[in-house]
Amino acid sequence: MFKKIIEAEIIENKKIAEGIYRMAVKAPETAADARAGQFVNIYLRNKIMLLPRPISISRVYDDVITLIYKIAGKGTGELSAYLPGEPVRISTSLGNGFQLEDVFKETDSNHNLNKVKIIALVGGGMGVAPLVGLAQKIMNEKEKRSFKDDDLQVIAIVGFQDEPILMKEFETCCNHVYIATESGSTGLKGNVLQLIERKGLKPDYCFACGPRPMLKALANRCENANIPLQVSLEERMGCGYGACVGCVCRIKAKEEGVKSIRKKVCTDGPVFFGNEVVWDD
Amino acid sequence: MIKNINDKLYHAELDLSVSIAGVTLKNPVTTASGTFSARESGAFYDISELGAVITKGVSDVPWDGNPTPRIAETYGGMLNSVGLQNPGVEDFIKHELPLLKSYNTKVIVNVVGKTINDYCKTVEKLDDEAIDIMEINISCPNIKEGGISFGADPKMAAEITREIKRLVKKPIIMKLTPNVTDITEIAKAAEYEGADGVSLINTLLGMKIDVHRKKPVLWNKTGGLSGPSIKPVAIRMVYQVRRAVNIPIIGLGGIMTGEDAAEFLMAGADAVSVGTAALVDPTAPVRIKNELIAFMQQNEYKNLQQIRDALA
Missing domain, CATH: 3.40.50.80 (Nucleotide-binding domain of ferredoxin-NADP reductase (FNR) module)
Structure with missing residues (x-):
């Protein structure tokens, strides 16, 4: 199955604390294989802002996922104005979640x-x-x-x-x-x-x-x-699906002769084992 | 119903193919270097739909790239300072190339280096592999030696083209930087020394400052600007270079739609690359190809040459 960008329906978009919102979206294809710790890309309506906003999946109920986000700039500001019943363009689930x-x-x-x-x-x-x-x-x-x-x-x-x-x-x-x-x-x-x-x-x-x-x-x-x-881990992302290699973190290498390598937070992570991360990079 | 049948007839008559340096691409849409990987992009669409793929920059040894943040969003564009992180040519040949070869598309490998010797070592290794074309990146703005010193000086561009041409049998395309006074001088130097084509433009050197934190957004301070905001610059340069050289041009810089692709062809490009659009929408290269087909149908173009000849 190909990964996809889909049009999801907003069920709820509610302020839950100062500057923090919870958005619930009906997205069967995203919910189907979502794991705790994965994220979705949200594609904004204002095309001046090109890059998707990566938001971690908080909960999954049947075919609905919830996303918690904080208004950090114009992009997340736009998200906060979305109304229930409106469509939102999101990706299917991205990244590797927690390994339970x-x-x-x-x-x-x-x-x-x-x-x-x-x-x-x-x-x-x-x-x-x-x-x-x-x-x-x-x-x-x-x-x-x-x-x-x-x-x-x-x-x-x-x-x-x-x-x-x-x-x-x-x-x-x-x-x-x-x-x-x-x-x-x-x-x-x-x-x-x-x-x-x-x-x-x-x-x-x-x-x-x-x-x-x-x-x-x-x-x-x-x-x-x-x-x-x-x-x-969190890092400023470009594409969110591994093509641009913008979001990287340093991980201890398993190969001999190499100390550490930079891995992509979006597709190799965002979840890593704590003892494999090089924290002072 | 009748309209659908007509569409099909038009489609059958359409010839999207283009020959670049003796290699026939079934359509003119390729991926811009640094915005495509077989595994990650292939998770979203069938790579065989594209005329060719242009890989991320490959160097003779693994490169670590720059520290983060490497990405900043700008008005209608983005800055990146990835710094050509890549696992090196041997890893590329072992892992990425077999995957690319499993698709029905042409493979153009982007090559980066810090010295002429670096480039030579890499192209020699690639020359024996089942690839179609090498794109020589003499234009990365993100590392001190990222080739831009070759791309900003006609003498250096001539020298590196000559040295590589002497070593390899495969066709080479020189990827040019827009961060020069006169890009036609560089293109002419490359053509004179036997380059089989040029691709342009690479990113424009830019910078963004976070006025609240009072520091540059990118760790590297400066980065390469790409996206729709740079398209007019790219169109102008393709137009100028088309009138300065006879070798094929791959045009790129902010292509977001099929009409944008047509604009590059009309300015004089033979093929196009989709870069930032693919980061914004992973399936953009295929969508843009389909939009180009629709544009040709609506405007009754039968082949790409007719678009290239159309400019008044």
Whole structure:
């Protein structure tokens, strides 16, 4: 099947916090194979703005996907004015999502997880958006395997400047939600790393999405504690499908004689293992 | 119904083919270097629909490219400073070329280098491979030695054309930069030394500053401007070069529609490349080909030469 640009129908486009919107679009072809951590390109109506806006898929319900976006400029400003019932041009799902199967690969003879009892979803700012979908996926997986909370717990560790978003969604899919805000308006005053420290949280597996300094600090912590970590990286994109090689990150090379290579965030990622990323590039 | 039958008849009579340096392209639409990869573009459309594909720049050894940000959007255009990141000619021959050869289209390989010796090593390796044409990039604005020193000076352009022509049997097309005072001087130098064609234009050197952060948007500070905002410059240069040389021209620079492609042909191009449009809409090369067919049908052109001869 070819990847496509499709015309989707906007179901909802609602402000959920200051400058932050949730758009729900009916897009069966995108929803069909969407994985948590993938993204879509949105193609704007104003043709002066050529490049698509890559937005991560937050949740998938049947043939509807939800996208959380922040108004960062004219392009996302245009998006915020779209009305329910109107069409929007989007791509089918792009990039590689979180590899949930990595958590479930090591099970004992009773199909219980050997090592992973607590999964942490660590999000900063807009980075929480794809983690909601992942939380939902893990919950479904637990049900499928008849896991109880004693077998596997999912905790959300989320940080914001001031106003938390998607809290209800996390609360319905996670065993615990820990919050930090820079302003101190909700939860701990500080960042997610301080939150992990302060609460003495000891996850066995982490998935993370958020600002690069947060991801770097978390990767460092996970590496020292020998905790597997998958991170979703962000980079300024051109085409969003791998043709322009605009969005790259440095990844430790597996080949001999080469230290590291630049990989494409859009098609090789956006999800990488924390310990394969060269953070100081 | 009758109209449909007529359309089909017109289609049957249409000849979209064009010969570039002795290689026949079934239609004039190709992909601009740096905006196409077999795997990623092939995920959106059947590459066999195109007259030819022009690959990303290939160098003798792997190139790392520039740090990010490499992309900035501008009014009706974009800046890039990718810096010709590529895995090198050997990796290209091993991985990309077999995939390209699985399609029914001509393969034009874009070649980059920092020195004449670099270019020579790469073209020698490619000359023995099942490719159709080499496009020699002497015009990348994004790295200090990205060939632009060759493309900005007629003497240097002549020298590199001569050296490469001496080494290879395959036809070569020199890709020219618009960042010069008189592009016809460069084109004439390349033709004199035996270039089999020229393609123009590469990107215009540009810059964008984030006035809130008070710094350039691109890590590299400057980058190459492409997209519809540069099309008038490209049309003017194709028009000038057509009147200065006799070798084939591949025209590019901001082609977004079939009519844009027709405009390049009318200015004197033999074939066209679609670049930025393919980043904006992955299937653009095929759409533009179909729009060109519709344009020819509506205006009763039977072949490309009639468009080229049409300018009053």
